[in-house]
Amino acid sequence: MGAPALAYGDAALSAFELDFFESGQRWRRPLGQVWSTRFxxxxxxxxxxxTKGVESFAGWYYCVTARDHVGYESWLERDRLILMDRDPQVVGIASQPFWLHWHDGPRSRRHxxxxxxxxxxxxxxxVDVRADDQVDExxxxxxxxxxHACEAAGWEFVRVGVPDPVFMANVRWLARYRRRRCLQWPVAARLLEVFEEPVPLLDGVVEAGDRLEVLPVLFHLMWSGVLAADLRGELLHDGSVVWKERVR
Known part of the structure; x- marks a missing residue:
């Protein structure tokens, strides 16, 4: 990158530009001018x-955090989107939020x-999603x-790869029950009593009531982190031990 004027107190805030949509219009502005935008x-x-015949698959995922559909361009991006949707620290998510423009010597670059x-x-x-073995030069x-742009703007930057397969399979299953319609308060109250101490999953469900009524509520509470199990050790099954989380 060259040596831009310190218009915003940091050369990077002038060196990088963001190209994005807002209020039905397309904008291209220096990072220092638009870093506070609600991207x-x-x-x-x-x-x-x-695209027919390619390994990646694009689609839309209904994100309960955003209360809207959020796009993805591969199964890996979808998996990472699911994990972010479940993260209690995340309160907003958008995909492909902007083009980041900069110059690498004489070359104009964008990402x-x-x-x-x-x-x-x-x-x-x-967040950028790319498997470790797919990160070329x-x-x-x-x-x-x-x-560098994120550091100048005061944002975090993370590049994430392939999640643990057992953990991801379990969270994908729980994501089926992520919507609030799965939460029935009387059933949830019974489940919280049953799993006050660790109990095998199916034993607790049977104790709480009819399994067809109880299971969706159970999985919603597990998605929400109110109830917990070892999601990394093995795939969820009838004997998986479930317990009530003590700290939320």
Missing amino acids: EAIAPVRNFRW APDYFVRLADGRGRV AAAESFTATR
Whole structure:
């Protein structure tokens, strides 16, 4: 990158530009001018592509955190989106929030991060999703530039890869019950009593009532973290030990 004027007190705030949609208009402005924009609430800067014959698969995921559909461009991005949706520290998520523009010597470069996340304490976080073995030289350069831009803006930057497969399989299952319609308070109250101490999953469900009524509520409480189990050790099954979390 060159040596831009210190218009915003940090050269990076002038060196990087963001290209994004807001209020039905497209904007391209220096990072120092737009860093406070609510990027967790804007439309994607580019369309999601569905291409026949490729391994990746784009789609839309209903995100309970955002109360809206959020796009993804691969199964890996979808998995990471599910994990962010379950994270109690995340209060806003948008996909493909902006194009980040910069110059690498004479070359003009740009990169669209996968997600912008707003955290409960107000901080912003930019997330790129790429498996470790898929980070080539060009991607590494883009991630490094994005990290520099985020540091200048006061945002976090993380590049995440493939999650633990057992944990991810369990969370995918729980995500089926993420919507609030799965929460029935009388059943939830019974489950909290039953699992006050660790109990095998099916034993606790039978004690709480009819399993067809109880299981969706149980899985919603586990998605929400009110009830817990060892999601990393093995796939959930009838004998998985479930307990009430003490600290929320």
